[in-house]
Amino acid sequence: MSSSISSSNGLIKVLDLSLKISLLVFLGATQCVISQLALSPVYGSVPASLHHNYAVSITVIAAFLGKDLWHHRLQSPLCQIIPVFAHWIPSIQSVMFKQSSALGATVGPLFTETFTLLPLLFLSVSYTAFQFKRLDESIGGLLQQWPKWTNAVPYVAIYPFVLIMVKRSNDLISQNVGSSVLLTRTGLQLASSIFYSLLFPSKLLLLATSAMLHTVLYNVHSPHPSALILLNSTLSTHNYIIHARQESITGYISVLENTKDHFRVLRCDHSLLGGNWLQIPHGAKYTSKAGEPIFAVFAMLEAVRLVDLPAPGKSSDAQPDQKTALVIGLGIGTTPAALIAHSVNTTIVEIDPVVYRYANLYFDFPKNHTMVVEDAITFVEKAQGPESGHPKYDYIVHDVFTGGAEPVDLFTHEFLTGLHNLLKPDGVIAINYAGDLLHPTFPRILATIKAIFPTCRLYRENPASTTTTTTTTSPSTDFTNMVIFCLKTPNQTLTFRQPVEADYLGSYVRRESLMPRFEVDVNLFGALLEGGGKRGVTEGRAEEVKALWKNRTAELAKWQKKSAVAHWGIMRKVIPDFVWENW
Numbered sequence: 001m002s003s004s005i006s007s008s009n010g011l012i013k014v015l016d017l018s019l020k021i022s023l024l025v026f027l028g029a030t031q032c033v034i035s036q037l038a039l040s041p042v043y044g045s046v047p048a049s050l051h052h053n054y055a056v057s058i059t060v061i062a063a064f065l066g067k068d069l070w071h072h073r074l075q076s077p078l079c080q081i082i083p084v085f086a087h088w089i090p091s092i093q094s095v096m097f098k099q100s101s102a103l104g105a106t107v108g109p110l111f112t113e114t115f116t117l118l119p120l121l122f123l124s125v126s127y128t129a130f131q132f133k134r135l136d137e138s139i140g141g142l143l144q145q146w147p148k149w150t151n152a153v154p155y156v157a158i159y160p161f162v163l164i165m166v167k168r169s170n171d172l173i174s175q176n177v178g179s180s181v182l183l184t185r186t187g188l189q190l191a192s193s194i195f196y197s198l199l200f201p202s203k204l205l206l207l208a209t210s211a212m213l214h215t216v217l218y219n220v221h222s223p224h225p226s227a228l229i230l231l232n233s234t235l236s237t238h239n240y241i242i243h244a245r246q247e248s249i250t251g252y253i254s255v256l257e258n259t260k261d262h263f264r265v266l267r268c269d270h271s272l273l274g275g276n277w278l279q280i281p282h283g284a285k286y287t288s289k290a291g292e293p294i295f296a297v298f299a300m301l302e303a304v305r306l307v308d309l310p311a312p313g314k315s316s317d318a319q320p321d322q323k324t325a326l327v328i329g330l331g332i333g334t335t336p337a338a339l340i341a342h343s344v345n346t347t348i349v350e351i352d353p354v355v356y357r358y359a360n361l362y363f364d365f366p367k368n369h370t371m372v373v374e375d376a377i378t379f380v381e382k383a384q385g386p387e388s389g390h391p392k393y394d395y396i397v398h399d400v401f402t403g404g405a406e407p408v409d410l411f412t413h414e415f416l417t418g419l420h421n422l423l424k425p426d427g428v429i430a431i432n433y434a435g436d437l438l439h440p441t442f443p444r445i446l447a448t449i450k451a452i453f454p455t456c457r458l459y460r461e462n463p464a465s466t467t468t469t470t471t472t473t474s475p476s477t478d479f480t481n482m483v484i485f486c487l488k489t490p491n492q493t494l495t496f497r498q499p500v501e502a503d504y505l506g507s508y509v510r511r512e513s514l515m516p517r518f519e520v521d522v523n524l525f526g527a528l529l530e531g532g533g534k535r536g537v538t539e540g541r542a543e544e545v546k547a548l549w550k551n552r553t554a555e556l557a558k559w560q561k562k563s564a565v566a567h568w569g570i571m572r573k574v575i576p577d578f579v580w581e582n583w
Contacts, residue, residue, distance in 0.1 A: 434482075
């Protein structure tokens, strides 16, 4: 009888330790995802991830090596520290975010995680390794019966398990973030801290009381309405207010207004998706039929209508009621709103439903359009299917930007070929590219575009700086918005007709920026691949550069990161540090 009871107790102990190990690994993995989410509004998702994987890997390895710290004398106090520290993380982040401008986009995320995520991860994983050792003892010291060199194998096996759990946690959270209060950045931090408290209950949790109160009542990043009121009372002293905000699948989305200069923007993490003037600067008196964009590039995209079509005797604006357009990426809807105002039958593809909702509520996006809330790659694949019966378009506008860098998956040969198939034979495509022209990314993308659309012209949003040296090996930057206008047919000359009054839609900004002005020679971009040639613009033909295929996008990861860091600095000049740091 006593033997049966002992066996039963042993089984319960094994199950208890196994459950605790699994929960700790899951919580540690979830904390990695939550930390990146919390950093993205302040630094952008790409800069936030620059050193993250390396730091996590080093911490996990150090934690395995540090499992012997958990001897019986220290086990109890260290266990009690874990939930207390977890509760304090949101408050520590709130303080450290205010140093982001001094730390910069490269160092800031790593510095913040060094005092938040990484200590918690070290304690969690090292305790997991210690519990694994206890589990071995509970099943009769099985590891001790193996050759000594094999004793480390089970611990090493935990490492890929941690990485798998991080990926699973990221997939689960990213697909559902913002769908409830619990699935917000602050909600997830609070929930994970409560789970740690249930695993390691102790009187020391009283030390986390003030941190919990701060997270729930005074943390301006919390999703409840009182936090937004508190935040706006602070932002208003800097002439800003937030009308609405919500965490969503593409990032932290908010509608921000400057009450002094009278403009409103739509924000996603550390990027701006677009904005309108609420009052035209310099006292200009205009009444726009489609909003007054604060960024000239969105008005320039509308010049897709001004391209002279290759069919002889056919005007670009003939029979406007019969024209159709496909717009990939909505933002606040500046370009599609103008197309709709010109009676173009417009279809918009936008992956984020919150972006679409805010464009309607706060930027007066017109109702007479076809909206598809879906990933653009999925939409294009389905639309060009042999049995889809999908119509072709006169105009396609490709306008996507995310995380502070160009989403290269939407610039691949496969995706652009799909757009080519959806464009009418005499159609025009306008592609907005935001990035550093001195990096190899743009020549790769341009080569891909030229391989599919043979006739193209490039235009910058603003003239090139006279201080930018485009043939130097120094790490100078030339971050800009560009629009690439292309025809589907080869051996054609791409020209623009002169705008007429109706093209401006009563808009001051369109009168200044609709007609593309700052052209860039396509042949200036040579083979600027990593490991070859100078870092900059060199003589040569774009066709010499390798096209970008979807299985080769990782080759541009290094340059995406550099571009995202440059974009972070630009955003800090457009909107003050104080606003970004407080979300």
